[in-house]
Amino acid sequence: MAMPFFKPGDDPGSSFPDLLRRIGMGSESVDMGDVAVPHATTCVAMRYADGVVMAGDRRATSGNLISHRGMEKVVQADHFSGVAIAGAAGPAMEMIKLFQLQLEHYEKVEGSFLSLEGKANQLSMMVRGNLPAAMQGMVVVPIFAGYDVRRKTGRLFTYDVTGGRYEEQDYVATGSGSLHAGTVIKIGYREAMTSDDAIALACKGLWEAADADSATGGPDALRGIYPIVATITSAGWQRVTDDHLATVFEEIAMEVRAR
Amino acid sequence: MTMPYYVAPEQVMKDRADYARKGIARGRAMVAVRYSEGVALVAENPSNTLRKISEIYDRIAFAGVGKYNEFDQLRVAGVRAADLKGYQYSRDDVDARGLANQYAQILGQVFTHEMKPMEVEILVAEIGYGSDDYQLFHILYDGTVMDERRFSVLGGDAEAIAGRLNESYTDTMSLAEAVTAGTAALGGTDRTLGSEDLEAAVLDRSSGRRCFKRLTDAEVAEILGR
Numbered sequence: 001m002a003m004p005f006f007k008p009g010d011d012p013g014s015s016f017p018d019l020l021r022r023i024g025m026g027s028e029s030v031d032m033g034d035v036a037v038p039h040a041t042t043c044v045a046m047r048y049a050d051g052v053v054m055a056g057d058r059r060a061t062s063g064n065l066i067s068h069r070g071m072e073k074v075v076q077a078d079h080f081s082g083v084a085i086a087g088a089a090g091p092a093m094e095m096i097k098l099f100q101l102q103l104e105h106y107e108k109v110e111g112s113f114l115s116l117e118g119k120a121n122q123l124s125m126m127v128r129g130n131l132p133a134a135m136q137g138m139v140v141v142p143i144f145a146g147y148d149v150r151r152k153t154g155r156l157f158t159y160d161v162t163g164g165r166y167e168e169q170d171y172v173a174t175g176s177g178s179l180h181a182g183t184v185i186k187i188g189y190r191e192a193m194t195s196d197d198a199i200a201l202a203c204k205g206l207w208e209a210a211d212a213d214s215a216t217g218g219p220d221a222l223r224g225i226y227p228i229v230a231t232i233t234s235a236g237w238q239r240v241t242d243d244h245l246a247t248v249f250e251e252i253a254m255e256v257r258a259r
Numbered sequence: 260m261t262m263p264y265y266v267a268p269e270q271v272m273k274d275r276a277d278y279a280r281k282g283i284a285r286g287r288a289m290v291a292v293r294y295s296e297g298v299a300l301v302a303e304n305p306s307n308t309l310r311k312i313s314e315i316y317d318r319i320a321f322a323g324v325g326k327y328n329e330f331d332q333l334r335v336a337g338v339r340a341a342d343l344k345g346y347q348y349s350r351d352d353v354d355a356r357g358l359a360n361q362y363a364q365i366l367g368q369v370f371t372h373e374m375k376p377m378e379v380e381i382l383v384a385e386i387g388y389g390s391d392d393y394q395l396f397h398i399l400y401d402g403t404v405m406d407e408r409r410f411s412v413l414g415g416d417a418e419a420i421a422g423r424l425n426e427s428y429t430d431t432m433s434l435a436e437a438v439t440a441g442t443a444a445l446g447g448t449d450r451t452l453g454s455e456d457l458e459a460a461v462l463d464r465s466s467g468r469r470c471f472k473r474l475t476d477a478e479v480a481e482i483l484g485r
Contacts, residue, residue, distance in 0.1 A: 003340040003361035005332075016346075019339055025347070101346055108314055108338045 014109040016102045017126070037138070038067040040092055042177035042209045042216040043074060043084035045145040045156050046185060047170060048198035051233035052145040052154035055202035056084045057177070057210060058225050059217030069220065074228040076237045078103040081119055081146030082230055086175030088138040095126050095140055102126075116148040120157045120165060128163025141174050147232045154232065177209025177216035184208045199229055199240055203248045207256075219249040275376045279400035282378025283325040288414030288445060289382075290424060291322065291395055294437035297386045297463040297470065298393055301441035304458040307476075312460045314471035316341040316353050318386050320462050324414035325379035325400075333362060333381060355385030359396035359404055367402025376400050380413045386462045386470060393462075412444075420444045434461060435482045438474070442483060454479035 004023055012018040020026050043056035056074035060067045067089075074084040075096055083099060085092040102122055106114050114122070123144050130140050144157040156168040170189050173182035184205040193201070206227050210218030219226050226249065229240040289302030289311055300322055302311040311330075312322045315337045323330025337358055345353045362381060370376040383396040395407040409428055412421040424444040432440065438459060446452040459474040466472050474482075 003336050003358075003365060004343065005336045005365060016342060019343070020346075023343070025343075097346075101342060105338065105342050108342075109335055111310060111313065 014106045016105040017098065017129075019105075038062050038071075038089040039215065040071055040073045040086050040089050040175070042173070042175040042181050042206060042213065043086055043143055044171065044173045044178075044181050044185060044202055044205050045084060045143050046172070046189065046198060046202065047154045047156060048195060049192040050154070050195060051147045051231060052156060053195070053198040053202050053229065053231050054082050054084050054143070054145050055199075055206055055227055055229040057206050057217045057227050058220075059215065060089050061215045066217075069217065069223065070225050072228055074230060075100070076230070076239075077119065077144070077146070078107070078113070079236045080113075080149060080232060081116065081144065082232055082237055083123065084143040084145070084174070085140060086142075086178075087140040088133075091130055091133055091138045092140045092142075095130065095142070099123055099126060113149075115150060116146045116155055119146065120144050120155075120167075123157075124159060124163045124165040126163075127159045127161065131162060134161040143172055143174050145232060147234060147236075149234070152234070173205065175216070177206075177213035180212045181205035181209040181216075195231055195233075199231070199244075200248050200251070202229060203227065203245065204252055207249070207252050219245070221246070221249075275370060276401060279370075279376040279378050283380055283400065284415035286324050286326075286414055288412060288416055288420055289322050289324055290410060290412050290420065290441040290444060291382055291384050292410045292424070292428065292432070292437040292441045293393055293395075293408075294432045294434050295390060296434065296465055297461055298384045298395070299434055299437040299441060300382075300384065300460050300462075301438055301445065302458045303445050303452060303456055305456055306458075310458060312458055312473075314338075314469070315358065315383070316345065317350060317468050318462060318470050319353070319355050319358065320384045320460065320471050322382040322384070322413065323379055324381075326377070329377045330379040330381055333365070333377075333379065336365070337362065337383070355383045355394045355396055359383045359398060362398050363402040363404045365402075366398060366400060370401040382411050382413055384411075384462060386464060388464070390464075410441075419447065423447065434463070438479065438482050451485075453485055454483060 012022045038060040040060050045054040054074050058070050060071045077083045077100055139161050142159055148155050156172050158166050158172045171185045188201045209216045226242045226245040231238050287303040291298055291300045300312045304311050315321045321334050321337055341353045377400055381398050385394040395411045397405040397407050397411045410424050427440040442452050454476045459479050461472050462470045
Protein backbone atom coordinates (compact mmCIF):
# COMPACT_ATOMS: atom_id res chain seq x y z
CA MET A 1 0.00 0.00 0.00
CA ALA A 2 1.43 3.35 -1.02
CA MET A 3 1.78 6.15 1.49
CA PRO A 4 -1.35 8.32 1.28
CA PHE A 5 -0.13 11.62 -0.10
CA PHE A 6 -2.68 14.30 -0.98
CA LYS A 7 -2.62 17.65 -2.72
CA PRO A 8 -3.50 20.54 -0.39
CA GLY A 9 -6.98 21.05 -1.91
CA ASP A 10 -7.71 17.34 -1.76
CA ASP A 11 -6.63 16.61 1.82
CA PRO A 12 -8.99 14.63 4.07
CA GLY A 13 -7.74 16.53 7.15
CA SER A 14 -7.59 14.92 10.55
CA SER A 15 -10.56 12.58 10.16
CA PHE A 16 -9.63 8.91 10.03
CA PRO A 17 -13.00 7.67 8.71
CA ASP A 18 -12.73 10.22 5.87
CA LEU A 19 -9.27 8.91 5.11
CA LEU A 20 -10.61 5.34 4.98
CA ARG A 21 -13.32 6.39 2.54
CA ARG A 22 -10.84 8.34 0.42
CA ILE A 23 -8.59 5.34 -0.12
CA GLY A 24 -11.55 3.04 -0.70
CA MET A 25 -11.55 1.20 2.63
CA GLY A 26 -14.79 2.67 3.94
CA SER A 27 -17.38 0.24 5.25
CA GLU A 28 -20.25 -0.64 2.96
CA SER A 29 -23.74 -1.22 4.17
CA VAL A 30 -24.81 -4.79 3.52
CA ASP A 31 -28.10 -6.54 4.14
CA MET A 32 -27.50 -8.60 7.25
CA GLY A 33 -30.94 -10.24 7.17
CA ASP A 34 -31.69 -11.99 10.42
CA VAL A 35 -28.26 -13.08 11.58
CA ALA A 36 -27.83 -13.80 15.27
CA VAL A 37 -24.75 -12.14 16.77
CA PRO A 38 -23.53 -11.90 20.36
CA HIS A 39 -25.00 -9.02 22.31
CA ALA A 40 -23.27 -7.02 24.99
CA THR A 41 -25.35 -5.84 27.89
CA THR A 42 -25.39 -3.59 30.94
CA CYS A 43 -23.16 -0.55 31.36
CA VAL A 44 -23.45 2.38 33.76
CA ALA A 45 -21.61 5.64 34.32
CA MET A 46 -21.98 8.39 36.89
CA ARG A 47 -20.36 11.59 37.98
CA TYR A 48 -18.68 11.96 41.35
CA ALA A 49 -16.52 14.55 43.10
CA ASP A 50 -13.31 14.05 41.06
CA GLY A 51 -14.74 13.04 37.69
CA VAL A 52 -16.70 10.08 36.40
CA VAL A 53 -16.85 6.36 37.09
CA MET A 54 -17.80 3.85 34.38
CA ALA A 55 -18.72 0.21 34.88
CA GLY A 56 -19.90 -2.65 32.70
CA ASP A 57 -20.50 -6.36 33.14
CA ARG A 58 -18.53 -8.90 31.10
CA ARG A 59 -21.19 -11.09 29.57
CA ALA A 60 -22.12 -11.35 25.90
CA THR A 61 -25.12 -13.43 24.93
CA SER A 62 -26.47 -15.01 21.74
CA GLY A 63 -30.12 -15.63 22.43
CA ASN A 64 -30.21 -17.93 25.45
CA LEU A 65 -26.53 -18.82 25.31
CA ILE A 66 -23.66 -17.05 26.99
CA SER A 67 -21.20 -16.50 24.17
CA HIS A 68 -18.45 -14.71 26.10
CA ARG A 69 -17.75 -14.38 29.80
CA GLY A 70 -14.89 -11.95 29.62
CA MET A 71 -15.94 -9.32 27.11
CA GLU A 72 -14.64 -5.82 27.74
CA LYS A 73 -17.36 -3.34 26.89
CA VAL A 74 -16.02 -0.48 28.98
CA VAL A 75 -12.83 0.67 27.29
CA GLN A 76 -10.51 3.59 27.40
CA ALA A 77 -11.03 5.91 24.43
CA ASP A 78 -8.04 8.14 25.13
CA HIS A 79 -6.24 9.62 28.14
CA PHE A 80 -9.28 11.51 29.45
CA SER A 81 -12.26 9.55 28.22
CA GLY A 82 -13.85 6.16 28.02
CA VAL A 83 -16.67 4.55 26.12
CA ALA A 84 -19.07 1.83 27.17
CA ILE A 85 -21.13 -0.08 24.64
CA ALA A 86 -24.26 -2.17 24.77
CA GLY A 87 -25.74 -3.87 21.72
CA ALA A 88 -24.51 -6.05 18.87
CA ALA A 89 -20.96 -7.00 19.85
CA GLY A 90 -19.34 -7.08 16.40
CA PRO A 91 -20.32 -3.60 15.19
CA ALA A 92 -19.80 -2.28 18.73
CA MET A 93 -16.20 -3.49 18.89
CA GLU A 94 -15.50 -2.13 15.42
CA MET A 95 -17.00 1.21 16.44
CA ILE A 96 -14.83 1.37 19.57
CA LYS A 97 -11.72 0.51 17.58
CA LEU A 98 -12.44 3.21 15.01
CA PHE A 99 -13.32 5.73 17.71
CA GLN A 100 -10.10 5.15 19.65
CA LEU A 101 -8.14 5.36 16.44
CA GLN A 102 -9.90 8.55 15.37
CA LEU A 103 -9.07 10.30 18.68
CA GLU A 104 -5.43 9.27 18.46
CA HIS A 105 -5.25 10.10 14.75
CA TYR A 106 -6.66 13.57 15.34
CA GLU A 107 -4.26 14.17 18.21
CA LYS A 108 -1.25 13.17 16.12
CA VAL A 109 -2.23 15.00 12.92
CA GLU A 110 -3.36 18.20 14.64
CA GLY A 111 -0.86 18.12 17.48
CA SER A 112 -3.56 18.77 20.10
CA PHE A 113 -6.41 16.93 21.84
CA LEU A 114 -10.00 17.19 20.71
CA SER A 115 -12.21 18.86 23.31
CA LEU A 116 -14.47 16.47 25.23
CA GLU A 117 -17.48 17.83 23.37
CA GLY A 118 -15.65 17.29 20.08
CA LYS A 119 -15.05 13.66 21.01
CA ALA A 120 -18.70 13.23 21.97
CA ASN A 121 -19.73 14.63 18.56
CA GLN A 122 -17.36 12.29 16.75
CA LEU A 123 -18.98 9.31 18.45
CA SER A 124 -22.40 10.69 17.59
CA MET A 125 -21.49 10.65 13.89
CA MET A 126 -20.24 7.08 14.15
CA VAL A 127 -23.48 5.92 15.79
CA ARG A 128 -25.44 7.67 13.05
CA GLY A 129 -23.26 5.96 10.45
CA ASN A 130 -24.33 2.63 11.92
CA LEU A 131 -28.03 3.44 11.42
CA PRO A 132 -28.54 1.19 8.34
CA ALA A 133 -27.16 -1.76 10.33
CA ALA A 134 -29.21 -0.73 13.36
CA MET A 135 -32.38 -0.95 11.25
CA GLN A 136 -31.57 -4.64 10.78
CA GLY A 137 -31.11 -5.29 14.46
CA MET A 138 -27.41 -4.43 14.81
CA VAL A 139 -28.13 -1.70 17.32
CA VAL A 140 -25.18 -0.10 19.07
CA VAL A 141 -25.84 2.36 21.87
CA PRO A 142 -22.78 3.72 23.62
CA ILE A 143 -22.19 5.81 26.71
CA PHE A 144 -19.38 8.29 26.46
CA ALA A 145 -17.82 9.69 29.63
CA GLY A 146 -14.75 11.71 30.32
CA TYR A 147 -13.01 14.44 32.19
CA ASP A 148 -13.35 17.86 30.55
CA VAL A 149 -9.95 19.46 31.17
CA ARG A 150 -11.21 22.89 30.07
CA ARG A 151 -14.23 22.94 32.38
CA LYS A 152 -12.49 20.85 35.06
CA THR A 153 -15.37 18.47 35.57
CA GLY A 154 -16.53 14.98 34.61
CA ARG A 155 -19.20 14.78 31.90
CA LEU A 156 -21.51 12.06 30.61
CA PHE A 157 -23.11 11.57 27.22
CA THR A 158 -25.65 9.04 26.12
CA TYR A 159 -26.81 8.26 22.57
CA ASP A 160 -29.75 6.84 20.71
CA VAL A 161 -29.53 4.72 17.54
CA THR A 162 -29.88 7.74 15.25
CA GLY A 163 -26.79 9.36 16.73
CA GLY A 164 -28.82 11.68 18.96
CA ARG A 165 -26.54 12.87 21.73
CA TYR A 166 -27.78 13.74 25.20
CA GLU A 167 -25.70 15.04 28.05
CA GLU A 168 -26.63 13.62 31.45
CA GLN A 169 -26.02 15.41 34.73
CA ASP A 170 -25.79 12.62 37.30
CA TYR A 171 -25.76 9.10 35.95
CA VAL A 172 -26.66 7.00 32.92
CA ALA A 173 -27.31 3.32 32.28
CA THR A 174 -27.63 1.40 29.03
CA GLY A 175 -28.29 -2.14 27.85
CA SER A 176 -30.72 -4.90 28.81
CA GLY A 177 -30.15 -4.55 32.56
CA SER A 178 -30.22 -0.76 32.50
CA LEU A 179 -33.63 -0.52 34.16
CA HIS A 180 -32.43 -2.34 37.28
CA ALA A 181 -28.93 -0.87 37.38
CA GLY A 182 -30.26 2.63 36.69
CA THR A 183 -32.85 2.40 39.46
CA VAL A 184 -30.28 1.30 42.05
CA ILE A 185 -28.00 4.16 41.10
CA LYS A 186 -30.86 6.65 40.97
CA ILE A 187 -31.78 5.82 44.57
CA GLY A 188 -28.23 5.72 45.87
CA TYR A 189 -26.91 8.74 43.99
CA ARG A 190 -25.66 11.77 45.96
CA GLU A 191 -23.94 14.95 44.81
CA ALA A 192 -20.13 14.86 44.87
CA MET A 193 -19.60 11.33 46.16
CA THR A 194 -16.13 10.03 46.98
CA SER A 195 -14.50 7.67 44.52
CA ASP A 196 -14.97 4.64 46.82
CA ASP A 197 -18.67 5.38 47.26
CA ALA A 198 -19.16 5.88 43.53
CA ILE A 199 -17.38 2.61 42.69
CA ALA A 200 -19.44 0.74 45.30
CA LEU A 201 -22.70 2.21 43.96
CA ALA A 202 -21.84 1.33 40.35
CA CYS A 203 -21.04 -2.24 41.45
CA LYS A 204 -24.30 -2.47 43.36
CA GLY A 205 -26.17 -1.38 40.23
CA LEU A 206 -24.49 -4.11 38.18
CA TRP A 207 -25.14 -6.67 40.92
CA GLU A 208 -28.87 -5.99 40.91
CA ALA A 209 -28.96 -5.99 37.10
CA ALA A 210 -27.21 -9.37 37.04
CA ASP A 211 -29.66 -10.61 39.68
CA ALA A 212 -32.74 -9.76 37.63
CA ASP A 213 -31.56 -9.79 34.00
CA SER A 214 -30.36 -13.08 32.49
CA ALA A 215 -28.23 -11.30 29.89
CA THR A 216 -26.15 -9.46 32.49
CA GLY A 217 -23.27 -11.28 34.13
CA GLY A 218 -22.48 -10.92 37.82
CA PRO A 219 -19.06 -11.08 39.46
CA ASP A 220 -17.57 -14.50 38.73
CA ALA A 221 -15.30 -15.30 41.68
CA LEU A 222 -14.87 -18.87 40.43
CA ARG A 223 -13.09 -17.73 37.26
CA GLY A 224 -11.86 -14.46 38.74
CA ILE A 225 -13.84 -12.38 36.23
CA TYR A 226 -15.13 -9.11 37.63
CA PRO A 227 -16.95 -6.27 35.88
CA ILE A 228 -14.77 -3.59 34.39
CA VAL A 229 -14.85 -0.47 36.50
CA ALA A 230 -12.77 2.61 35.77
CA THR A 231 -12.52 6.17 36.99
CA ILE A 232 -11.62 9.16 34.83
CA THR A 233 -10.31 12.22 36.64
CA SER A 234 -7.87 15.06 36.02
CA ALA A 235 -5.16 12.37 36.30
CA GLY A 236 -6.72 10.43 33.41
CA TRP A 237 -8.22 6.98 32.99
CA GLN A 238 -7.62 4.55 35.84
CA ARG A 239 -8.94 0.99 35.88
CA VAL A 240 -10.09 -0.27 39.29
CA THR A 241 -8.16 -3.44 40.16
CA ASP A 242 -9.87 -6.82 40.45
CA ASP A 243 -8.65 -7.10 44.06
CA HIS A 244 -10.46 -3.90 44.95
CA LEU A 245 -13.60 -5.11 43.14
CA ALA A 246 -13.44 -8.47 44.93
CA THR A 247 -13.73 -6.70 48.31
CA VAL A 248 -16.50 -4.40 47.04
CA PHE A 249 -18.56 -7.37 45.82
CA GLU A 250 -17.85 -9.31 49.00
CA GLU A 251 -19.37 -6.42 50.98
CA ILE A 252 -22.40 -6.33 48.68
CA ALA A 253 -22.85 -10.10 49.11
CA MET A 254 -22.70 -9.75 52.89
CA GLU A 255 -25.27 -6.98 52.82
CA VAL A 256 -27.56 -9.10 50.63
CA ARG A 257 -27.20 -12.10 52.99
CA ALA A 258 -28.16 -9.92 55.93
CA ARG A 259 -31.42 -8.79 54.32
CA MET B 260 13.71 28.22 -35.50
CA THR B 261 14.65 28.25 -31.84
CA MET B 262 16.34 25.23 -30.35
CA PRO B 263 15.75 24.28 -26.73
CA TYR B 264 18.90 24.53 -24.68
CA TYR B 265 20.50 21.19 -23.97
CA VAL B 266 21.30 20.69 -20.30
CA ALA B 267 23.15 17.55 -19.30
CA PRO B 268 21.23 15.33 -16.84
CA GLU B 269 24.22 15.45 -14.51
CA GLN B 270 23.92 19.21 -14.43
CA VAL B 271 20.14 19.10 -13.77
CA MET B 272 20.59 16.73 -10.83
CA LYS B 273 23.48 18.71 -9.45
CA ASP B 274 21.51 21.97 -9.63
CA ARG B 275 18.57 20.41 -7.87
CA ALA B 276 20.74 18.88 -5.16
CA ASP B 277 22.49 22.22 -4.60
CA TYR B 278 19.15 23.97 -4.39
CA ALA B 279 17.82 21.47 -1.80
CA ARG B 280 21.05 21.52 0.22
CA LYS B 281 21.04 25.32 0.36
CA GLY B 282 17.44 25.35 1.56
CA ILE B 283 18.20 22.80 4.28
CA ALA B 284 21.39 24.54 5.39
CA ARG B 285 19.44 27.75 6.05
CA GLY B 286 17.39 26.08 8.80
CA ARG B 287 18.52 24.93 12.19
CA ALA B 288 19.69 21.41 12.93
CA MET B 289 18.41 18.59 15.13
CA VAL B 290 19.94 15.47 16.67
CA ALA B 291 18.64 12.10 17.79
CA VAL B 292 20.71 10.27 20.39
CA ARG B 293 20.28 6.73 21.67
CA TYR B 294 20.25 6.38 25.45
CA SER B 295 19.72 3.49 27.85
CA GLU B 296 15.88 3.61 27.77
CA GLY B 297 15.28 4.70 24.18
CA VAL B 298 16.04 7.58 21.84
CA ALA B 299 16.21 11.28 22.74
CA LEU B 300 15.40 13.84 20.03
CA VAL B 301 16.61 17.41 20.43
CA ALA B 302 16.05 20.17 17.88
CA GLU B 303 17.04 23.78 17.88
CA ASN B 304 13.65 25.41 17.53
CA PRO B 305 12.63 28.69 19.14
CA SER B 306 8.95 28.13 18.31
CA ASN B 307 6.82 26.43 20.90
CA THR B 308 4.07 25.46 18.48
CA LEU B 309 5.62 24.73 15.08
CA ARG B 310 7.09 21.34 15.78
CA LYS B 311 10.02 19.63 14.14
CA ILE B 312 9.67 16.46 16.22
CA SER B 313 6.45 14.51 16.52
CA GLU B 314 4.80 11.18 17.13
CA ILE B 315 3.99 8.84 14.25
CA TYR B 316 2.99 5.68 16.08
CA ASP B 317 3.34 3.79 19.36
CA ARG B 318 7.11 3.31 19.06
CA ILE B 319 7.94 5.57 16.11
CA ALA B 320 8.86 9.24 16.05
CA PHE B 321 9.38 11.64 13.16
CA ALA B 322 11.69 14.61 12.89
CA GLY B 323 12.21 16.98 10.00
CA VAL B 324 14.43 19.92 9.22
CA GLY B 325 14.30 22.35 6.33
CA LYS B 326 11.11 23.77 4.89
CA TYR B 327 8.34 23.46 7.46
CA ASN B 328 5.35 23.00 5.13
CA GLU B 329 7.14 20.25 3.23
CA PHE B 330 8.24 18.11 6.15
CA ASP B 331 4.92 18.66 7.89
CA GLN B 332 3.18 17.26 4.80
CA LEU B 333 5.46 14.23 5.03
CA ARG B 334 4.78 13.88 8.76
CA VAL B 335 1.00 13.79 8.22
CA ALA B 336 1.41 11.27 5.39
CA GLY B 337 3.43 9.10 7.79
CA VAL B 338 0.78 9.29 10.53
CA ARG B 339 -1.85 8.29 7.98
CA ALA B 340 0.19 5.42 6.56
CA ALA B 341 0.94 4.10 10.06
CA ASP B 342 -2.63 4.41 11.36
CA LEU B 343 -4.02 2.77 8.22
CA LYS B 344 -1.59 -0.11 8.43
CA GLY B 345 -2.29 -0.62 12.13
CA TYR B 346 -6.02 -0.58 11.44
CA GLN B 347 -5.81 -2.90 8.46
CA TYR B 348 -3.42 -5.43 10.04
CA SER B 349 -2.25 -5.04 13.63
CA ARG B 350 -0.45 -2.43 15.69
CA ASP B 351 2.57 -4.78 15.77
CA ASP B 352 2.89 -4.67 11.99
CA VAL B 353 3.68 -0.97 11.81
CA ASP B 354 7.45 -0.51 11.56
CA ALA B 355 9.91 2.27 10.82
CA ARG B 356 11.59 0.43 7.96
CA GLY B 357 8.38 0.33 5.94
CA LEU B 358 7.72 4.01 6.59
CA ALA B 359 11.30 4.97 5.72
CA ASN B 360 10.99 3.14 2.40
CA GLN B 361 7.75 4.91 1.60
CA TYR B 362 9.26 8.27 2.47
CA ALA B 363 12.25 7.49 0.27
CA GLN B 364 9.90 6.68 -2.61
CA ILE B 365 8.10 10.00 -2.29
CA LEU B 366 11.26 12.09 -1.90
CA GLY B 367 12.99 10.29 -4.76
CA GLN B 368 9.97 10.72 -7.00
CA VAL B 369 9.70 14.43 -6.23
CA PHE B 370 13.45 14.94 -6.68
CA THR B 371 13.55 13.50 -10.20
CA HIS B 372 10.13 14.43 -11.57
CA GLU B 373 8.96 17.68 -10.03
CA MET B 374 9.99 21.26 -10.75
CA LYS B 375 11.72 21.60 -7.44
CA PRO B 376 12.99 19.05 -4.92
CA MET B 377 11.75 19.06 -1.34
CA GLU B 378 14.09 21.08 0.85
CA VAL B 379 13.93 18.66 3.74
CA GLU B 380 15.82 16.01 5.60
CA ILE B 381 13.82 13.68 7.78
CA LEU B 382 14.39 11.09 10.44
CA VAL B 383 12.24 8.09 11.30
CA ALA B 384 13.22 6.74 14.71
CA GLU B 385 11.87 3.58 16.28
CA ILE B 386 12.54 1.74 19.53
CA GLY B 387 11.98 -1.94 20.12
CA TYR B 388 11.69 -3.83 23.39
CA GLY B 389 15.33 -4.55 24.22
CA SER B 390 17.81 -1.89 25.33
CA ASP B 391 19.81 -2.12 22.11
CA ASP B 392 16.80 -2.50 19.89
CA TYR B 393 16.33 0.73 17.94
CA GLN B 394 16.36 2.11 14.41
CA LEU B 395 17.36 5.52 13.09
CA PHE B 396 16.49 6.03 9.43
CA HIS B 397 17.88 9.27 8.09
CA ILE B 398 16.35 10.20 4.71
CA LEU B 399 17.71 12.90 2.44
CA TYR B 400 15.96 15.28 0.01
CA ASP B 401 16.66 12.94 -2.95
CA GLY B 402 15.35 9.79 -1.29
CA THR B 403 18.68 8.45 -0.07
CA VAL B 404 18.09 6.36 3.07
CA MET B 405 20.75 5.86 5.71
CA ASP B 406 20.35 3.39 8.53
CA GLU B 407 22.31 4.99 11.36
CA ARG B 408 23.53 3.73 14.71
CA ARG B 409 24.12 5.58 17.98
CA PHE B 410 22.98 9.02 16.79
CA SER B 411 21.74 11.00 13.79
CA VAL B 412 22.30 14.62 12.90
CA LEU B 413 20.01 16.43 10.46
CA GLY B 414 20.24 19.90 8.94
CA GLY B 415 22.80 22.59 8.29
CA ASP B 416 26.28 22.15 9.72
CA ALA B 417 25.58 18.45 10.29
CA GLU B 418 29.18 17.35 9.91
CA ALA B 419 30.53 19.62 12.62
CA ILE B 420 27.69 18.70 14.98
CA ALA B 421 28.21 14.97 14.34
CA GLY B 422 31.92 15.41 15.05
CA ARG B 423 31.18 16.98 18.44
CA LEU B 424 28.56 14.37 19.27
CA ASN B 425 30.91 11.55 18.31
CA GLU B 426 33.31 12.73 21.00
CA SER B 427 30.76 12.95 23.81
CA TYR B 428 28.64 9.89 22.95
CA THR B 429 28.89 6.76 25.10
CA ASP B 430 26.80 3.58 25.00
CA THR B 431 25.59 3.91 28.58
CA MET B 432 24.15 7.43 28.60
CA SER B 433 21.09 8.32 30.65
CA LEU B 434 18.35 10.57 29.26
CA ALA B 435 19.85 13.63 30.97
CA GLU B 436 23.31 12.87 29.57
CA ALA B 437 21.92 12.29 26.07
CA VAL B 438 19.98 15.58 26.07
CA THR B 439 22.96 17.47 27.47
CA ALA B 440 25.33 15.98 24.90
CA GLY B 441 22.88 16.67 22.08
CA THR B 442 22.37 20.28 23.18
CA ALA B 443 26.10 20.89 23.53
CA ALA B 444 26.73 19.44 20.05
CA LEU B 445 24.01 21.62 18.52
CA GLY B 446 25.32 24.76 20.20
CA GLY B 447 29.00 24.21 19.45
CA THR B 448 31.80 26.00 21.22
CA ASP B 449 30.58 29.58 20.88
CA ARG B 450 26.89 29.25 21.78
CA THR B 451 25.05 28.02 24.87
CA LEU B 452 21.51 26.87 24.07
CA GLY B 453 18.85 27.13 26.76
CA SER B 454 15.55 25.29 27.11
CA GLU B 455 13.66 28.09 25.32
CA ASP B 456 15.80 27.56 22.18
CA LEU B 457 15.10 23.83 22.11
CA GLU B 458 12.40 21.36 21.32
CA ALA B 459 12.95 17.96 22.92
CA ALA B 460 11.12 14.66 22.99
CA VAL B 461 11.84 11.03 23.74
CA LEU B 462 10.86 7.58 22.65
CA ASP B 463 11.05 5.87 26.03
CA ARG B 464 10.44 2.17 26.70
CA SER B 465 8.94 2.89 30.11
CA SER B 466 6.13 5.14 28.80
CA GLY B 467 3.59 2.35 28.16
CA ARG B 468 2.00 1.71 24.78
CA ARG B 469 2.70 5.13 23.34
CA CYS B 470 6.41 5.61 23.90
CA PHE B 471 6.60 9.13 22.46
CA LYS B 472 6.70 11.90 25.06
CA ARG B 473 7.54 15.57 24.71
CA LEU B 474 9.82 17.14 27.28
CA THR B 475 8.52 20.48 28.55
CA ASP B 476 10.75 23.53 28.72
CA ALA B 477 10.86 23.09 32.49
CA GLU B 478 12.03 19.49 32.20
CA VAL B 479 14.72 20.45 29.69
CA ALA B 480 15.82 23.35 31.89
CA GLU B 481 16.15 21.00 34.84
CA ILE B 482 18.24 18.55 32.80
CA LEU B 483 20.51 21.30 31.46
CA GLY B 484 20.69 23.06 34.82
CA ARG B 485 19.78 26.42 33.25
